[in-house]
Amino acid sequence: MPRLDTDFHNRVYAVVMAIPEGRVTTYGAIAEALGLRRSARMVGRALGALTGEPGIPCHRVVNSSGALSGAPRFATPTLMRELLEAEGVTFRGETVVMGRHFWDPRTNYRGEL
DNA sequence: CGGCTGACTGCGA
């Protein structure tokens, strides 16, 4: 059981859960939404601890280029992309079409910071 | 208690 009891992990958990189906956001955007500004890596680190937890659509978090940098962490390397495509997310090559699916937590997520 | 690590990012070459 991953550590889900720290404030930081709980905040990441809350933001990721708020991502709508068929939309994606980035590590950096989540970090900024939490007030960390330059610590996108922390978000990825936290997601690693949250991976596999029910109710946390961590496949909707991609890097700023739209690439699925977290794919290797899933049960199979292709699962992340399969989950996204099943929700209607479109790709151009190996990356998500960000202009069409990006969801900004700083603008849309109203939670406790 | 101190040090290393990482599902990132933006900028310079």
Added chain:
DNA sequence: TTCGCAGCCAGCC
């Protein structure tokens, strides 16, 4: 346009 590099900071060892 693609590639490399240094910063970032909570957790875990």
